[in-house]
Amino acid sequence: MPKVPGLVKGLGVTFGTMMKTFKDGSNTVQYPHVKETPPLRARGVIALHEGNCTSCMLCVRSCPDWCIYIEGHKEMAPPRRAGGAARKVNKLDRFDIDYALCMYCGICVDVCPFDALFWSPEYEYSEPRIADLLHDKTKLGEWMETVPEAPELEVGADKKGKK
Amino acid sequence: MNLASVLSADLPYWAQSLLRVLGGLVAVLLPAGTVVYLFLFKMMSFMQSRLGPMEAGPQGSMQLFAEVGKWLQKEDIYPARADKFIFKLAPLIVLASTFLLVVVVPFGPDALFTDFEAGVFYALAVSSVSVLGILIAGWASANKYSLLGGLRAAGQLIAYELPMVLAVVGVVIQAGTMNLQQIVVAQNADSMFGFSGLGNPYVITQFVGFIVFMIAVQAELTQTPFDMPIAESELVSGYMTEYSGFRFLIFFIGEFATAGVFSMIASVLFLGGWSVPFSWFGWTTIDSIDNWMNIVGPLILFTKMIIVVFFIMWVRFSYPRFREDQLQKFAWKVLIPVSLANIMVTAILKVAF
Numbered sequence: 001m002p003k004v005p006g007l008v009k010g011l012g013v014t015f016g017t018m019m020k021t022f023k024d025g026s027n028t029v030q031y032p033h034v035k036e037t038p039p040l041r042a043r044g045v046i047a048l049h050e051g052n053c054t055s056c057m058l059c060v061r062s063c064p065d066w067c068i069y070i071e072g073h074k075e076m077a078p079p080r081r082a083g084g085a086a087r088k089v090n091k092l093d094r095f096d097i098d099y100a101l102c103m104y105c106g107i108c109v110d111v112c113p114f115d116a117l118f119w120s121p122e123y124e125y126s127e128p129r130i131a132d133l134l135h136d137k138t139k140l141g142e143w144m145e146t147v148p149e150a151p152e153l154e155v156g157a158d159k160k161g162k163k
Numbered sequence: 164m165n166l167a168s169v170l171s172a173d174l175p176y177w178a179q180s181l182l183r184v185l186g187g188l189v190a191v192l193l194p195a196g197t198v199v200y201l202f203l204f205k206m207m208s209f210m211q212s213r214l215g216p217m218e219a220g221p222q223g224s225m226q227l228f229a230e231v232g233k234w235l236q237k238e239d240i241y242p243a244r245a246d247k248f249i250f251k252l253a254p255l256i257v258l259a260s261t262f263l264l265v266v267v268v269p270f271g272p273d274a275l276f277t278d279f280e281a282g283v284f285y286a287l288a289v290s291s292v293s294v295l296g297i298l299i300a301g302w303a304s305a306n307k308y309s310l311l312g313g314l315r316a317a318g319q320l321i322a323y324e325l326p327m328v329l330a331v332v333g334v335v336i337q338a339g340t341m342n343l344q345q346i347v348v349a350q351n352a353d354s355m356f357g358f359s360g361l362g363n364p365y366v367i368t369q370f371v372g373f374i375v376f377m378i379a380v381q382a383e384l385t386q387t388p389f390d391m392p393i394a395e396s397e398l399v400s401g402y403m404t405e406y407s408g409f410r411f412l413i414f415f416i417g418e419f420a421t422a423g424v425f426s427m428i429a430s431v432l433f434l435g436g437w438s439v440p441f442s443w444f445g446w447t448t449i450d451s452i453d454n455w456m457n458i459v460g461p462l463i464l465f466t467k468m469i470i471v472v473f474f475i476m477w478v479r480f481s482y483p484r485f486r487e488d489q490l491q492k493f494a495w496k497v498l499i500p501v502s503l504a505n506i507m508v509t510a511i512l513k514v515a516f
């Protein structure tokens with residue numbers, strides 16, 4: 001087969017793409033009408049499982065742009081066993097993530113030792129006012145419903161990773 | 164009663180003029196709108212595997228009106244140090260050259276604005292007026308990017324004006340006339356090697372000239388392989404940088420209307436213009452043509468224009484940009500010698516046969 005000059009080949013590529021778009025439709029979708037499902041592990045929004053949080057402040061300290069705000073106080077809880085001493089537990093008063101600052105690095109999710117933070121692929125939470133991007137702990141808790149089940153580990157994966 | 168008698172006898176002068184103005188507006192704006200929607204919006208999108216505008220009207224067909232509405236609302240900004248009068252004048256000069264260009268294009272046996280003996284000469288001369296508009300747009304903007312873009316545009320348009328003129332000379336030699344109407348007649352009344360079924364469209368006999376002409380047109384329109392003057396990645400938008408609102412709109416219309424009109428001229432010169440080969444209906448001269456060609460003729464010319472613009476835009480959407488020195492080298496070292504050789508060969512063959 002004789003060598004096709006690059007100039008002609010280039011024209012062929014664009015023409016071929018045009019015919020393909022005519023026949024099979026485009027690679028894009030009409031967004032507000034049609035929505036693409038984001039990948040399972042997409043970093044859309046961070047959800048908070050409040051019960052797991054001990055307000056240990058690890059996420060706050062590891063956040064590169066300081067967009068997590070935690071306030072808490074210590075409370076006395078009844079002992080676990082009869083006759084034991086009363087326990088001190090941390091109560092969470094405030095857990096806010098400012099998505100106007102967040103850069104979606106996910107360090108907070110990785111660093112959390114108690115599995116209180118999760119990635120959710122949800123992405124439609126833009127706001128007309130920038131202050132509304134500060135999600136409080138109720139709103140972060142609501143995102144928990146959108147967190148997908150963790151996918152199966154691949155064969156041979158290190159299961160000792162995060163406990 | 165044909166169109167010419169309507170225009171010359173039955174109507175008073177003001178009505179004739181009004182008709183001509185309306186006809187000119189349609190002949191410039193309709194191709195511009197079609198080209199923008201069909202090619203800039205849709206074909207480019209499809210070649211990039213996307214759909215383009217879809218919301219305004221069915222398949223986004225009203226998008227252009229939405230865009231025009233948007234531009235008309237915008238503030239008319241001019242830079243503080245700009246030469247105001249000239250700054251405002253520049254887009255009008257560019258658009259005016261398009262309107263002057265469409266005057267000589269024949270749309271049918273009688274459907275033409277003016278039957279001008281030196282039509283080719285006039286068209287090529289008038290098309291250079293837009294350079295003036297672009298140059299003063301770049302200069303009056305008081306902006307170094309605009310000035311660079313304007314100077315590049317001037318250098319490029321002057322360089323590519325030459326091969327364009329020289330490519331057309333081949334057609335003029337072969338047709339023996341500079342009247343665009345006569346060139347159409349010559350192409351369709353003629354026969355090719357005794358076979359008259361196709362007439363004699365000069366795209367076949369003047370193929371080299373056609374290619375040179377199309378490349379020069381591409382450069383005249385500053386479409387992509389030759390879009391150094393408005394190179395958006397280095398000059399923002401060249402001579403159009405400082406223009407906003409309806410002045411930008413005028414530049415925009417001018418660009419695509421000129422694409423349409425140049426394609427019409429290319430169809431007239433090389434593809435047989437408004438006519439079908441005369442032998443199909445047993446015509447021999449321009450006077451024997453049936454009157455319905457005045458209605459069908461513009462449609463045929465429009466179809467041919469669309470095909471020519473398709474190729475211009477196809478190349479535009481496929482190729483990367485020339486560097487400034489490559490661009491000049493290509494014009495002076497390749498296109499001009501080729502078109503000169505084309506003239507020589509045409510002249511020799513014309514005398515020989």
